[in-house]
Structures are given as C-alpha cells and as structure tokens.
Amino acid sequence: MINPAKIEEIAKQISSNMPQGVRNLAETFEAKTKQAIQTKLTEMDFVSREEFDIQSKVLIRTREKLTELEAKVAELEARLEKQNDAE
Structure with missing residues (x-):
C-alpha cells in the first residue's frame, strides 16, 4: 500500500522550495491534493500486506x-484397480 507519510x-519538499506567494498556494494545493489522494486510496479495495x-x-x-x-x-484408485483385476 502507498505510504501516506511518503x-x-x-509534497512538503516541493512546497518548501517555492517562493512565499507560490508557497501559500502550494500549501492549499498540498492539503487538497493530499485529501483527494487519501479519499481515492480509501475507496480502492486494497488489502494490507499482513x-x-x-x-x-x-x-x-x-x-x-x-x-x-x-x-x-x-x-x-490403484488399490481399487488391483482389486477389480483380481476378481
């Protein structure tokens, strides 16, 4: 299963390397993207590794x-066949 922490x-690495104005937008994007991915992953019928x-x-x-x-x-079957042959 995909590790949500990873x-x-x-996402944090990407947003930390952006300018402040873009970073605010990136933080909103990160939160919404994370939420959407987690929602989709929970909708999928995965089994755990265990x-x-x-x-x-x-x-x-x-x-x-x-x-x-x-x-x-x-x-x-072999015994039965032997038995039938003996009769």
Whole structure:
C-alpha cells in the first residue's frame, strides 16, 4: 500500500522550495491534493500486506493438502484397480 507519510514528505519538499506567494498556494494545493489522494486510496479495495501474507500462507497450506489428497486418491484408485483385476 502507498505510504501516506511518503506522499506528505514529497509534497512538503516541493512546497518548501517555492517562493512565499507560490508557497501559500502550494500549501492549499498540498492539503487538497493530499485529501483527494487519501479519499481515492480509501475507496480502492486494497488489502494490507499482513492480510496478503496470511492469505499466501493459507494458499501454500491448501496446495500442500491438495497434493497429499491427490496422492491418497491415486493410491486408492490403484488399490481399487488391483482389486477389480483380481476378481
């Protein structure tokens, strides 16, 4: 997710390098831009890094379990086939 503190830092660097008259306008622009960006970011359906990592771990465990179950099914199918051949 985009770090709001980083956006604020960049905006402050830009406004501090401007003449005073432009700086006042820049401060207003900075506040409104920051507000607009934060509003848009909250409207977007992002997941946190923590949520992403948790879901990645769940997916890994699910894949491992699926692999185990596929092996068991293959083994049971082989046994069933042997059993049917023996009859």
